[in-house]
Amino acid sequence: MTDLNCSAFPALLMHCNCSSSYDDKERKWRCGDIEMQKHVVHSISAFLGCISAYTCQHPLVNIHLGSSSFILVEKLKILKFNLKRQNKEVLCNVVVGKNLALYQVGFWDSKERMRALYQEEVVAMVESRVGYRKWAPMKEMS
Numbered sequence: 852m853t854d855l856n857c858s859a860f861p862a863l864l865m866h867c868n869c870s871s872s873y874d875d876k877e878r879k880w881r882c883g884d885i886e887m888q889k890h891v892v893h894s895i896s897a898f899l900g901c902i903s904a905y906t907c908q909h910p911l912v913n914i915h916l917g918s919s920s921f922i923l924v925e926k927l928k929i930l931k932f933n934l935k936r937q938n939k940e941v942l943c944n945v946v947v948g949k950n951l952a953l954y955q956v957g958f959w960d961s962k963e964r965m966r967a968l969y970q971e972e973v974v975a976m977v978e979s980r981v982g983y984r985k986w987a988p989m990k991e992m993s
Contacts, residue, residue: 955979
């Protein structure tokens, strides 16, 4: 049986073949369903796989003082900050990427109007359009 902290409702626990109990002033749940346990472990593994090494080395991630809920709140704050920072690094140059992709599409369209394109140029034109399709739906982060 696996013990995990949870604030789920008793009906949901019964539906999932689980039970809840209070131990050391904390509510815990137990799940005897092996498929449910596998799903939980797989979900947690997938989530942890998304966390960067930088986040794992942050001093607050390894904090062991305080209640479980305090530790979770601090870890989620760190995760939120790092995800925002990483998203900004990726998306802050959206305007530059869009403009470059639009320029490339326009360049190949004007070349195609002047003359027939060589095979290599057709490939480059298709790649520029694919690149533009990647950048077009993105929005600039402030």
